[in-house]
Amino acid sequence: MLGDSAERLAVGNPAHGSQLARAMLDAVEDAVFLCDPRDGSVLDANRAGCRLLNGGSERPGKPSISDWSARSEGYNAARAHESLLRAAGGQVERLSWRVQRTDGSRFWAELRLVSAEGTGDVPRVIAILRDTTELETSEERQRAIADATFEGIAIVHEGRILDANEQLGALYGASRATLIGHSMIELVAPESRELVEARIEQRLDGAYEHLARRLDGSVFPVEVRARSVLLGGRTLRITAIRDMTDHKRVELERERLIHELTGRNAEMEQFTYTVSHDLKSPLVTINGFLGALERDLCDGDGERVQSDLNRIRSASAKMSALLDNLLELSRVGRIGGAFQAVPLNVVAREAEELVAGFLGKGKVQLTIPHDLPVVRGDHGRLVQVLQNLFENAAKYMGSQPQPQIELGARVEGEDCVCFVRDNGIGIEPRYAERIFGLFEKLDPRSAGTGLGLALVRRIIEFHGGRIWVESDGRTGSTFLFRLPRVAGATPPPPEGTTQP
Amino acid sequence: MISLRSDCVLYVEDDPDHAELVLRTLERSGKKSGVVHVEDGAAALEYLGRSERSEVPRPCLILLDLRLPKIDGIEVLRKVKTSPDLANIPVVVLTTSASSQDVSRAYACNANSYLVKPDDFASLDSLVQELGQYWLDLNRIALAEQPLR
Numbered sequence: 273m274l275g276d277s278a279e280r281l282a283v284g285n286p287a288h289g290s291q292l293a294r295a296m297l298d299a300v301e302d303a304v305f306l307c308d309p310r311d312g313s314v315l316d317a318n319r320a321g322c323r324l325l326n327g328g329s330e331r332p333g334k335p336s337i338s339d340w341s342a343r344s345e346g347y348n349a350a351r352a353h354e355s356l357l358r359a360a361g362g363q364v365e366r367l368s369w370r371v372q373r374t375d376g377s378r379f380w381a382e383l384r385l386v387s388a389e390g391t392g393d394v395p396r397v398i399a400i401l402r403d404t405t406e407l408e409t410s411e412e413r414q415r416a417i418a419d420a421t422f423e424g425i426a427i428v429h430e431g432r433i434l435d436a437n438e439q440l441g442a443l444y445g446a447s448r449a450t451l452i453g454h455s456m457i458e459l460v461a462p463e464s465r466e467l468v469e470a471r472i473e474q475r476l477d478g479a480y481e482h483l484a485r486r487l488d489g490s491v492f493p494v495e496v497r498a499r500s501v502l503l504g505g506r507t508l509r510i511t512a513i514r515d516m517t518d519h520k521r522v523e524l525e526r527e528r529l530i531h532e533l534t535g536r537n538a539e540m541e542q543f544t545y546t547v548s549h550d551l552k553s554p555l556v557t558i559n560g561f562l563g564a565l566e567r568d569l570c571d572g573d574g575e576r577v578q579s580d581l582n583r584i585r586s587a588s589a590k591m592s593a594l595l596d597n598l599l600e601l602s603r604v605g606r607i608g609g610a611f612q613a614v615p616l617n618v619v620a621r622e623a624e625e626l627v628a629g630f631l632g633k634g635k636v637q638l639t640i641p642h643d644l645p646v647v648r649g650d651h652g653r654l655v656q657v658l659q660n661l662f663e664n665a666a667k668y669m670g671s672q673p674q675p676q677i678e679l680g681a682r683v684e685g686e687d688c689v690c691f692v693r694d695n696g697i698g699i700e701p702r703y704a705e706r707i708f709g710l711f712e713k714l715d716p717r718s719a720g721t722g723l724g725l726a727l728v729r730r731i732i733e734f735h736g737g738r739i740w741v742e743s744d745g746r747t748g749s750t751f752l753f754r755l756p757r758v759a760g761a762t763p764p765p766p767e768g769t770t771q772p
Numbered sequence: 773m774i775s776l777r778s779d780c781v782l783y784v785e786d787d788p789d790h791a792e793l794v795l796r797t798l799e800r801s802g803k804k805s806g807v808v809h810v811e812d813g814a815a816a817l818e819y820l821g822r823s824e825r826s827e828v829p830r831p832c833l834i835l836l837d838l839r840l841p842k843i844d845g846i847e848v849l850r851k852v853k854t855s856p857d858l859a860n861i862p863v864v865v866l867t868t869s870a871s872s873q874d875v876s877r878a879y880a881c882n883a884n885s886y887l888v889k890p891d892d893f894a895s896l897d898s899l900v901q902e903l904g905q906y907w908l909d910l911n912r913i914a915l916a917e918q919p920l921r
Contacts, residue, residue: 563893716786
């Protein structure tokens with residue numbers, strides 16, 4: 273222990289410092305030593321220094337820097353000697369030092385060496401040793417925080433990564449160690465480089481998005497927030513990077529849903545509008561002809577009375593059919609069977625039975641092949657689709673002497689494209705979309721409510737499919753629809769054959 | 773300048789019952805002879821095209837339903853009102869739709885009038901009578917203008 277007794281080290285005599293100065297020195301938490309730069313020996317030490325050297329009790333004979341330097345890490349006797357000499361020459365030396373206590377425990381310290389002027393002709397160096405354990409702990413804490421974030425964090429200097437957290441490695445498909453020293457711009461996809469370079473150059477701090485590139489070359493969207501900071505005389509760019517792949521996917525899904533809902537809404541509005549208009553139409557007819565009937569009865573015009581009654585009757589039947597069809601339309605997607613593997617030839621035969629009378633009346637020949645694929649869907653609804661398409665085809669045969677309808681299907685990847693082809697009057701291409709609308713009838717005098725094809729479209733769309741028509745407007749039309757196929761399933765054999 | 777004078781009314785209506793009701797009322801007031809009835813928008817435009825080529829009488833009034841097969845009534849209206857040759861023919865929309873959307877769309881396309889088909893006979897009757905009067909007035913104006921040309 274430093275003091276005023278004979279135990280004090282050589283230079284510690286009162287001639288070089290007052291009692292007060294000694295007390296002040298002892299009060300300092302840093303260890304302070306007076307060293308001989310020639311051999312590194314410790315000539316004097318304050319209270320903290322003694323504690324460090326001998327655990328506070330025993331005092332070493334003539335300790336040197338080597339005695340409290342932990343030789344294992346970073347210690348280099350030659351380096352220590354050079355520093356001491358430089359300090360003795362008037363230069364302030366600052367270095368990190370690994371220190372070993374007398375009990376063998378070690379800690380990191382910051383060592384400052386300054387020349388002790390006014391201590392006589394012999395050069396002396398004052399060594400001030402500050403325990404930086406806490407600082408190191410705080411750095412470790414900061415690294416732990418950095419590693420616990422969701423974002424990848426990089427500290428970049430002059431375009432190279434100086435330091436990074438673990439997440440940055442995970443983000444770019446490499447270890448943290450691999451990324452240190454790596455060029456930052458190479459982690460940006462080429463199409464985003466101009467944007468990123470401009471932001472770095474302008475030192476813009478706000479968050480922005482760009483495309484990043486992993487070390488394997490794959491590209492993914494990121495959100496980046498970067499700040500340029502001046503640290504230790506260097507401009508560093510601290511960048512936090514977040515993978516936006518999931519976010520983008522969710523965003524796309526959200527947009528798709530909004531689009532779908534907007535579509536549904538518009539469809540619903542159109543539906544309400546159309547329904548209110550088209551349901552009112554038969555009412556105008558019924559009430560109008562009731563008035564006409566009164567007048568015709570007064571006039572005694574028997575022929576007109578009969579015609580008025582017929583019109584009233586058919587308008588009321590039309591209203592009833594409209595309501596039935598609307599109800600049917602609203603049920604698609606709500607009421608029906610579960611989706612299952614549905615052999616198209618079975619569906620086609622059922623539909624054929626339902627329209628047999630109608631086809632027979634028009635002498636229409638319907639061809640259904642045996643080798644139709646198996647699709648996934650609601651059996652009953654798919655029968656409705658074919659029934660409506662067969663009826664529709666038969667209805668618009670015009671003056672065709674040999675009316676024919678042909679059902680067919682082809683496999684396209686995961687889907688099956690079915691068609692119902694006829695040799696009737698055809699549909700002008702400009703009306704190809706309109707015919708699937710609610711209450712759309714190209715011929716106002718044709719039978720039906722104008723809901724048949726709207727119903728077909730709704731059923732197909734409910735199955736995740738699409739329906740369209742191809743026709744040159746002269747030689748028949750082909751209605752095509754796409755449905756998901758059940759791969760590998762074989763259709764049941766046609767009736768009359770036995771199962772092997 | 774094109775003469776407005778004409779005995780012809782182009783009546784575009786797809787519902788045969790509604791057409792019958794209107795035609796009967798016009799017949800009662802002795803105005804049916806000049807009515808040309810077509811059942812869809814495409815037929816209406818075809819007739820107007822032929823009238824421009826003087827193959828058929830040019831209508832002095834168009835009575836137009838909105839929901840029509842093939843080409844919609846609004847489309848017919850737009851074509852008429854943007855055609856330099858046809859724009860001065862008055863177009864009266866006669867429809868079952870009372871929707872404000874249809875009313876504003878029709879007026880935005882320069883319809884001269886928008887009438888909702890009444891669902892009772894007496895109102896329909898008087899409405900058609902009024903239309904008949906409008907038609908006569910149009911002819912009178914055209915006649916009065918004639919000496920100026």
